[in-house]
Amino acid sequence: MNTYIESFLELLYPEKNTCFFCDAYDESIGEKYICSECETLIKKIIPPVCSKCSKPIDYNSSTNLCPDCSSYENHFEVSKSPFAYEGLIKKGIYNFKYHNKPYFSKFFGNCLVDYMEKTNYVSFDYIVSVPLHITKMRSRGYNQSELLAKHISNKLSIPYVDALKRTKLTPKQSSQSKEARRKNLNNAFSVKENSSVNLIKNSSVLLVDDVYTTGSTADECSKALLDFGVDKVYVITIAR
Known part of the structure; x- marks a missing residue:
C-alpha cells in the first residue's frame, strides 16, 4: 500500500509551482512547495534550546536541559526539530495526517x-520511522512518518529499514496528559521479527516522526530499538 501511495504522490499533487498552503501559483516556487508569503509565517526554532530535546529554554537557564529532560532521562541521544508546532506548520501537519x-x-x-x-545532523547508519497501529493505518491509508523517513532516506542515501511495529492501539495522544501518555505508550512498540531488521543491530539509527510533544513516543520507540541491540537512537521531527 505504501509503495502505491508513494508512486502516485505526483499524480495527487503534480504542480511544482503551487503553494501547498494557500494554493497560490508562482513559477518561483518550484519544488519548495511554499510561496514566499507563507514562508514568512513559519516560526523556526532558534537557540538557546535544550541539548536533549531541542525545546527552547531561557537564556538564564543554569543547565543545558529543559525541566522535562532534567527530571526524566529519555532513551534517545538527542531529538531535533526545525519548527515550532504552531500556526501554518501546525495546520500543515494536521492536513498531512488527517486530510488525505x-x-x-x-x-x-x-x-x-x-x-x-x-x-550536520546526518551521521546515521539507518533510518526508521514511528509506526501506526494497523487499525489507524487501514483508516488513514498511509503512515506520514514513514513517508517522511523514506524521503529523507532517498535524499541523503541513508538506508531505510521498516523496523518497528505498534502493538497497542492507544487513545489520541494530543488529548492526554504527560503522565497518561507515558502510561499509555508503555511497551506499545516492538521490533519486527524478520532478517532484514537485524541490520540495525549495533548501529546508529535516526527515528523519524512528525511532532515531538512530550517525547513519550520517541522514548518508547527508542527503548524498543535499544533493547533489540541498536547502539544509539537519534530523533528528528518536523516540529515541537
Whole structure:
C-alpha cells in the first residue's frame, strides 16, 4: 500500500509551482512547495534550546536541559526539530495526517533534509520511522512518518529499514496528559521479527516522526530499538 501511495504522490499533487498552503501559483516556487508569503509565517526554532530535546529554554537557564529532560532521562541521544508546532506548520501537519494529503511529505521532507544538512545532523547508519497501529493505518491509508523517513532516506542515501511495529492501539495522544501518555505508550512498540531488521543491530539509527510533544513516543520507540541491540537512537521531527 505504501509503495502505491508513494508512486502516485505526483499524480495527487503534480504542480511544482503551487503553494501547498494557500494554493497560490508562482513559477518561483518550484519544488519548495511554499510561496514566499507563507514562508514568512513559519516560526523556526532558534537557540538557546535544550541539548536533549531541542525545546527552547531561557537564556538564564543554569543547565543545558529543559525541566522535562532534567527530571526524566529519555532513551534517545538527542531529538531535533526545525519548527515550532504552531500556526501554518501546525495546520500543515494536521492536513498531512488527517486530510488525505500524503504529498505534504515532499515539502516537510525537503525542510527536514535542508535542516539536517545545515546542522550536520546526518551521521546515521539507518533510518526508521514511528509506526501506526494497523487499525489507524487501514483508516488513514498511509503512515506520514514513514513517508517522511523514506524521503529523507532517498535524499541523503541513508538506508531505510521498516523496523518497528505498534502493538497497542492507544487513545489520541494530543488529548492526554504527560503522565497518561507515558502510561499509555508503555511497551506499545516492538521490533519486527524478520532478517532484514537485524541490520540495525549495533548501529546508529535516526527515528523519524512528525511532532515531538512530550517525547513519550520517541522514548518508547527508542527503548524498543535499544533493547533489540541498536547502539544509539537519534530523533528528528518536523516540529515541537
